[in-house]
Amino acid sequence: MELNKISDRVYYLPSEERTDRPVLGYIKGDKYSLAVDAGNSSDHVEKFYRELRELDLRLPDFTVITHWHWDHTFGMHSVSGKTVAGHLTNRQLGEVQEWEWTDEAMEKRLQSGEDIEICDQCIRLEYPDRNKIKIVRAELEFTGVINIDLGGVHCEIKEFTATHSDDSVLVHVPEERVVFIGDAEGTDDYQNQGEYDKARLKEMIRVLEKIDVDIFVLGHDGPESKLEAMSYLRDELDRQD
């Protein structure tokens, strides 16, 4: 059993470094349940669902995507229920749908900077047969913010300024005092590898600071206290001066 419990209604499947699988979140309502991120493949989705079944948790009615990167989205075609994404994520997924997965096409994208080394390597590992890669756009698309009432608990799903990706979306669960922020706190390795955009970092700190929660769940590290997460970001901001 790998599924971890954060509260009576909130769980997560930890990230896996080998093929860069991110954390998958789960919020259990009385009527519906919601997952955060679809994972990087059908295999990843299946693993998550096996764990949910073992605990008698219903399969997600909604799967919310935190940003377009392959590791969070390539499992979308095999999730149960509806997929939900911000409009910028859906737009970007539309572009990725055009990508081909031959060695030649992948090499070309590395040369042009459309894709990056770490993703290229992990995609090859997760998909020994790259014909299995299938990219879909979310069925429900929003701009700004959308609230979903799961029964006894709700999720506020919001587009926000993040340093990691322009299309970042967070999932705030006020009743459980938890927020899922995807990889938001990382640098944008498609734009400028390892470097923070200072203005965006400042704005992200301002937005996250206002969210009244105890726990931040990070896309590849799992849960941290808000205090811990914010002090990391403030240190990074200080380092920019």
Ligand SMILES: [Zn+2]
């Ligand atoms: Zn990412």
